[in-house]
Amino acid sequence: MRHSKLAVLLLVLLSVAIVASARAPQEKPPATTTTAAAEAPYAGKLPLAPEKVTLRFATHKGTNEAMAPPSNDLPVYQQLEKITNVHIEWETVSWKDYPTVMATRVAAGSNLPDILNLDRLGNYAKLASDGVIIPQNELIEKYGYYVKEFFKSNPAYKAMMTAPDGNIYCIENTVLDSHLSIMPMVNKYAMQRVGLGMPTTVDEFYNLLKAFRDKDINGNKKADEVPFVLIFTPDQPWYLFQLANAFDLEMTWGGGTDPAWMFRVRNGKLECQLQLPEFKNFITSINRLYTEGLMNKDLTSANYDRLIEYVTSGQAGVVSYWSTYAYLFGGASPDNQGDKDGMKASIFVPMTPLKSPSGAQYYTKRLSLNGDGMGITTKCPAEKRAVAMKWIDYLFNGPEALMTQQWGVEGLSYTKDAAGAITKKAPAGMEWSAYVTSIGGNQPPRAHQQLLAVWRTWMPQWLEDLDATYQKYYKDPSVVSIQFTQAESDVLKAKVPDLTTYVFETITKFILGQTPLSQFDAFAAELDKRGIKDVQKIYEQRWQRQVKVLGK
Amino acid sequence: MADHPIAGKNLRGLQRFWYLCRRDRDLLVIVSLPFAFYVLFRYLPMYGIILAFKDFAVNKGILGSPWVGLRWFEQFFGSPYFFRLIRNTFLLSTYYIVFSFPVPIIFAILLSELKHRWYQRFAQTISYLPYFISMVVAMGMVVNFLNPQEGILNVALERLGAKPIDFINDARWFRPVYIVSGIWQNFGFNAILYLAAITAIDPQLYEAATIDGATQLQRIRHITIPSLVPTIVILLILNLGNMLNVGFEKIILLYTPATYETADVISTYVYRRGLQENNFGFGTAVGLFNAVVNFALIIVFNRIARRISSISLW
Numbered sequence: 001m002r003h004s005k006l007a008v009l010l011l012v013l014l015s016v017a018i019v020a021s022a023r024a025p026q027e028k029p030p031a032t033t034t035t036a037a038a039e040a041p042y043a044g045k046l047p048l049a050p051e052k053v054t055l056r057f058a059t060h061k062g063t064n065e066a067m068a069p070p071s072n073d074l075p076v077y078q079q080l081e082k083i084t085n086v087h088i089e090w091e092t093v094s095w096k097d098y099p100t101v102m103a104t105r106v107a108a109g110s111n112l113p114d115i116l117n118l119d120r121l122g123n124y125a126k127l128a129s130d131g132v133i134i135p136q137n138e139l140i141e142k143y144g145y146y147v148k149e150f151f152k153s154n155p156a157y158k159a160m161m162t163a164p165d166g167n168i169y170c171i172e173n174t175v176l177d178s179h180l181s182i183m184p185m186v187n188k189y190a191m192q193r194v195g196l197g198m199p200t201t202v203d204e205f206y207n208l209l210k211a212f213r214d215k216d217i218n219g220n221k222k223a224d225e226v227p228f229v230l231i232f233t234p235d236q237p238w239y240l241f242q243l244a245n246a247f248d249l250e251m252t253w254g255g256g257t258d259p260a261w262m263f264r265v266r267n268g269k270l271e272c273q274l275q276l277p278e279f280k281n282f283i284t285s286i287n288r289l290y291t292e293g294l295m296n297k298d299l300t301s302a303n304y305d306r307l308i309e310y311v312t313s314g315q316a317g318v319v320s321y322w323s324t325y326a327y328l329f330g331g332a333s334p335d336n337q338g339d340k341d342g343m344k345a346s347i348f349v350p351m352t353p354l355k356s357p358s359g360a361q362y363y364t365k366r367l368s369l370n371g372d373g374m375g376i377t378t379k380c381p382a383e384k385r386a387v388a389m390k391w392i393d394y395l396f397n398g399p400e401a402l403m404t405q406q407w408g409v410e411g412l413s414y415t416k417d418a419a420g421a422i423t424k425k426a427p428a429g430m431e432w433s434a435y436v437t438s439i440g441g442n443q444p445p446r447a448h449q450q451l452l453a454v455w456r457t458w459m460p461q462w463l464e465d466l467d468a469t470y471q472k473y474y475k476d477p478s479v480v481s482i483q484f485t486q487a488e489s490d491v492l493k494a495k496v497p498d499l500t501t502y503v504f505e506t507i508t509k510f511i512l513g514q515t516p517l518s519q520f521d522a523f524a525a526e527l528d529k530r531g532i533k534d535v536q537k538i539y540e541q542r543w544q545r546q547v548k549v550l551g552k
Numbered sequence: 553m554a555d556h557p558i559a560g561k562n563l564r565g566l567q568r569f570w571y572l573c574r575r576d577r578d579l580l581v582i583v584s585l586p587f588a589f590y591v592l593f594r595y596l597p598m599y600g601i602i603l604a605f606k607d608f609a610v611n612k613g614i615l616g617s618p619w620v621g622l623r624w625f626e627q628f629f630g631s632p633y634f635f636r637l638i639r640n641t642f643l644l645s646t647y648y649i650v651f652s653f654p655v656p657i658i659f660a661i662l663l664s665e666l667k668h669r670w671y672q673r674f675a676q677t678i679s680y681l682p683y684f685i686s687m688v689v690a691m692g693m694v695v696n697f698l699n700p701q702e703g704i705l706n707v708a709l710e711r712l713g714a715k716p717i718d719f720i721n722d723a724r725w726f727r728p729v730y731i732v733s734g735i736w737q738n739f740g741f742n743a744i745l746y747l748a749a750i751t752a753i754d755p756q757l758y759e760a761a762t763i764d765g766a767t768q769l770q771r772i773r774h775i776t777i778p779s780l781v782p783t784i785v786i787l788l789i790l791n792l793g794n795m796l797n798v799g800f801e802k803i804i805l806l807y808t809p810a811t812y813e814t815a816d817v818i819s820t821y822v823y824r825r826g827l828q829e830n831n832f833g834f835g836t837a838v839g840l841f842n843a844v845v846n847f848a849l850i851i852v853f854n855r856i857a858r859r860i861s862s863i864s865l866w
Contacts, residue, residue, distance in 0.1 A: 100823075103830045109610045122830045131611025226701065234809060297700040300808035301720050378611075497825045498631060501812065508809040512721055530632060 044145035044398065047085035048390040055380070055388055056113035058091040058105075060098035068440050076440030079409045083400050086391045089113075096235075106132050114380035114388055118373040123489035124169035133375035135167035139389035146397035147171055150449070159549040160369055163483045170373030171396050176450040177365040178474035180323040180459075180467050182242045182253065184228070185348040189335040190217040190317040201355050202246050202285060209294040209318065218314030218334065228289060229296040229310045230320035231303060232511070234504045237261075239320040240286065240299075242363065246354035247282040249273050250364040252477040259496055260367065262503075262532075263539045265478035270540045272532055274503060275524040281357075283510045284517050291513050300508060308332050311348070323350040327460045343431075343460040350466060353473050365474050367481040396448060406454040408441040433458050479539065480546050488538045495531045502530055604837035624837035633821060641817040644727060645795040651731050653791065655739040657784060660746035661776055665768065676747075679740025691805035694733045695720060721810040730806065730815075749783045750776060785863040793850030796842045818842055 061069040068074055069092045072081065081087055091113060093101045099120035105111060106121060109131075116133065118124060127133050140147055151158040154174075161172050186208070191197060194211035196204075212227035230239040241251035241261060251261040251273065264273050273279050289295045296302060296310065307329075310316035314334045321329070330336055330347030339345055355361045374392045376385060395401045407414040407422060413436045415423050426435040436442060442458065456464055484492065506523050509515035546552075563571050573580060599614070604624060606617040628634060659679065666672040682690060697704050698719040706716035719725045757775050766774065800819035807815035818838060826835020850865075858864035 099830075100827050103827065107608065107610060107830070107832050109613065120828075129611075130609045297718060298720070300810060301695050301699075493829050493831055494627060497829055498633065501633070501809075501816075501824070504809040505812045508721075512718075512810055514721075514723075514810060 042143050042145055042390065044394070046083050046394075046398075046400070048394060049085045049387045052085055052087055053384060053387045054087045054089060055115060055384060055391065056089045056091065057115040057117075057374075058093070058102060058113040059117035060095045060119060061092050063095050067442060068438055070440070074440035075409045075412055076404045079404055080395075080401065084391060084394060086387060088391075112377045112379040114377060114384060115392065116375050116377050118170050118375045119371045122493075123484060123486055124373070124375070125163050125165055125167070125483070126486045126489060127375070128167070128169055129486065131378050133169055133377055134380075134385075135169055136171070136376060136389065137166075137168055139376070139385060140168060140171075140393075143386055143389040144171075144393045145390075147393045150397045156550055157368070160480065160482050161373075162549075164485045164545060170375040171392050172369045173372035174368060174449045175366055175370050176452060176455055177368050178471065179452065179455060180326075180350065180463065180470075181363055181366055181474075182238050182321065183323045183353075183363060184230075184243070184318050184320045184351040185323055185326050185329060186318050186351050187217070187316070187333065187335065187347060188349050189333075189347065193217055198349070198352055199354065200352060200361070205246075205354055206285075206289070206294070209289065210292070212317035213292075213294055217317055220314070224313075224315055225317070226296045226310055226315045227294045228318045228320070229302070229307050229316040230299055231307070232299045232508070233301075234500065237504070242320065243286070243354070244273075244279070244282045245360075245362055245364060246356050247278045247285070248356040248358050248360065249276070249278050249282060250475070250477060252364045252479065253366050258367075258371070258481050259500060259535075260477075260479045260481055260539070263479050263536065265543060270479070270536065270543050272527070272536050274532075275527060278357075280517065280520045283507060283520070286511050287513055287517060290511050318351070319348060324459070324463075326350055326463055344462070346462050346466070350463075350470065352470070361473060362475040363470075363473050364477050367477060369481055402449075402451065402454070404441060405448065406441070406451070406457050408436040408439055413439060413441065476552070479543060480550060482542060482546050482549065484538070484542060488541065491534060491538055495535050499527070499530055499532060499535065502526070601836065601840055603833055604840045606833055608832045620833065624831075624834045625841070627834060628838050628841065631821075633816065636813070637816060637818050637821050640814060641796050641798055641819075643814075644730060644798055644817060647727055648731050648734060648798075649788075649791050649795075652735045652738065653788065655735050656742035657746050657780065659739055660743040660750060661772055661780075663743065663747060664750045664776070665772070676740065676743070679743065681740070682737045683741035685737075687801050688805060690733070690737055691802060694729065694806065698729065720806075721808055723811045723813040723815070726807065726811040726815045730802070733806075734802075745787070746780060746783065749780055753779045781861070782863050785857055785861055786865065789850065789853050789857055789865055792853040793846055795849055796846050 057070075059070065061067070070077055070088070070090045071092075072078065072088070072090065077088070077090075098117075102116070103121055106116075106127070112132070118127065118133070121127060124133070128135060136144075157174060158168075161168050161170070163169060186198065190212060191208070194208070194215045194217065196208050196211055199205040199208050209227040213223075213225050216223070217225055232240045238251075238253045241253075244251045250264045253261070262272055262274055263270055265271075286295075290297075290299075296306075296316075298306065304321070307316070307319055307321060311319060311329050311332045312334070319329055326346070326348045327343055330345075331339070331343075333347050335347050353361045353363050374396075376388050376392075380388055403410075407424075410416060412425070413432070414425055417423070424432045426432040433442070442454075459467070506515060510517055510520070510523075603614055603617075605619055605621060606614070607620045607623075608614065608617045612618075631637075663672050663676060666675070685693075698706070700706055700716055700718040700720065703719075705719070709716055717725065719729055753775065757779075758771055761771050761775060796818060798817045798819055800817070800823045803815055803817060803820050804823065807820070822835045822838045825831060826838065854864050854866065
């Protein structure tokens with residue numbers, strides 16, 4: 001009897017498990033109309049909701065490991081909740097794993113958050129037609145008070161955030177495109193030791209690296225110098241591609257997975273840079289650096305920590321990385337004599353661009369949008385969509401939200417006097433920027449504006465001064481990252497993965513000397529066979545739209 | 553144990569079925585959970601295979617998405633990398649089985665022959681420690697050991713007067729690195745099964761052999777190895793049946809574009825084209841192709857094993 005009761009109980013449990021595991025029928029997406037239609041026009045006032053509203057937001061942790069990922073345990077996020085009256089349940093995934101993790105969830109169509117970072121999740125219009133996100137035009141019109149303000153003063157951004165079908169599917173992260181971009185940084189003390197100055201041509205750069213290799217810049221009497229260190233992987237090719245400017249190319253960083261770096265516009269014509277003689281010259285020059293022991297041999301597997309190791313041991317004379325990190329490399333260098341974190345004076349100095357054969361000397365500006373965008377999902381209940389939009393709007397451009405980004409929390413990381421003057425505040429023995437980052441300030445991994453004012457708060461004065469003198473070198477990219485149509489995205493999806501596999505495999509082998517550069521023409525011809533022209537056609541179409549909406 | 557007479561042996565049809573169910577209810581309850589597991593997590597999800605023939609749209613679901621026929625298969629078979637992927641997957645699997653499969657067997661036999669129990673336990677614990685290190689950390693260690701400039705292996709080579717080798721960027725070295733690191737990670741843990749099988753061997757066999765004057769090597773050759781054969785054959789067939797299932801995590805952590813030529817396998821390709829590009833139809837099509845080949849392989853190897861040794865899975 002006892003056995004049969006147990007059997008019945010287990011069978012009941014089993015049945016419940018089977019029923020529970022069955023997939024719920026597809027929910028119809030709620031209508032996009034909101035309940036707040038009859039309210040007075042929204043004017044950006046806090047709090048954003050009279051009663052506490054809870055929203056779920058899925059995003060990644062950002063590319064900068066030093067940043068604290070969003071969490072309600074951090075004072076900045078507690079402050080944001082306090083002023084907006086919106087409680088966010090954060091779901092964060094590492095930047096690298098984000099597209100894989102989130103795309104799988106999106107495909108399953110279940111457990112979607114209310115707000116979703118659309119970084120690397122594919123074409124926005126396709127996500128909308130698949131019923132994952134909703135167009136935000138109407139919501140922006142009603143509740144995008146600060147976004148509209150931003151669009152009014154920055155119409156180009158509105159054009160870039162608008163899909164070819166006229167919809168805005170998400171508010172995207174805007175980046176500072178012409179301030180301390182990726183560039184090589186040279187150890188000025190090493191330059192003094194070898195008796196050479198800042199290089200201005202490719203040959204001078206080569207001679208400087210040779211001098212670094214041969215003249216024992218770290219003074220340890222060992223030939224262990226690695227003059228030029230950088231990372232070169234398919235995920236992060238930018239640290240090398242920035243040098244292509246010295247060969248009249250523009251291999252612009254686009255963020256996301258947009259291979260815009262393959263193309264440029266010259267004389268009113270879009271061309272594939274990978275098939276040009278300039279690209280061959282560029283790769284030949286890099287191959288020379290590699291084979292002569294002037295670059296790190298582990299460039300395909302290195303990461304930021306590895307670069308820091310090279311700097312700490314005094315082996316590296318030049319590092320290619322984000323030049324905002326110049327002070328951190330300086331802080332790690334054995335040439336640093338008690339200047340904590342390299343904030344006071346320069347050691348690794350961002351290099352002036354090298355003159356190209358045509359005499360031009362430039363760094364290409366980054367593309368202004370980097371793919372991070374806050375989409376509202378169809379799973380966000382209709383009654384919450386107004387608040388979701390207000391929250392996105394406020395985080396993007398609301399005054400107090402920008403203050404938390406720049407300064408942290410009043411009373412904790414800064415104080416303000418009656419005249420509005422701000423004084424930085426940090427616990428004894430802790431550097432201010434590290435403190436504000438630790439409480440959730442700086443640039444959180446959510447769609448936001450990268451503001452010059454915020455950036456200036458963080459930069460050492462010497463780096464900011466140097467940046468001002470480098471402004472003359474920045475050049476607009478000829479190919480801008482505006483959105484593709486769904487049909488264009490489908491073609492790219494079928495062609496680009498195999499093409500980029502081939503391109504990176506071959507370029508890497510050219511650089512390492514595993515494939516002779518006499519094979520370059522065969523490489524260029526093979527690109528045609530593998531469909532580069534189909535991809536180029538899509539980029540031409542997009543560029544024509546770009547000219548139409550941006551006028552350039 | 554004597555056979556019990558079947559009380560309901562005269563019953564027929566449904567009555568006999570219910571009688572047997574009632575009689576063996578305890579066993580049925582025990583088996584119901586694994587049965588439910590297989591139904592829920594192995595058989596029901598199989599309907600997702602139809603994704604391989606559909607252009608998946610989230611809002612339409614798997615059944616509602618439009619059919620695209622063999623589009624994804626055509627894209628896969630038409631890819632310039634198709635033959636390279638198949639070759640790499642097969643070669644990497646084959647080499648891995650050939651070189652790694654005997655290691656835990658030899659290790660288990662050697663361990664079982666050790667006289668000092670404490671040393672046996674110590675060696676076993678040390679050997680399976682790498683199995684518990686996360687894949688990311690383990691491969692980070694491998695990349696550091698093999699660093700072309702400062703890796704411990706290249707430093708040793710230089711001290712011995714040899715030229716350093718760029719293990720990480722040389723396609724010819726990818727397979728040895730993959731296999732040796734795999735052996736390092738798994739041989740200790742995989743030896744547990746063989747050690748258990750050795751423990752089950754009747755000690756009287758060894759005692760009799762010793763009395764008959766058999767040496768240690770003869771005992772291993774004539775008692776231990778033959779007793780292990782059924783376990784070895786079953787595990788070998790299961791391993792061979794998974795030949796195309798080379799996991800992508802380890803390869804992604806180890807490969808660079810310079811080693812794609814030998815390192816890029818079906819699963820890494822699916823990761824790049826299916827998962828990273830959100831092309832689930834394509835990913836499923838390649839997965840289905842993989843599964844069909846694996847299924848065929850397991851049938852073939854099972855048949856071969858049955859013919860040669862009369863030991864087989866079924």
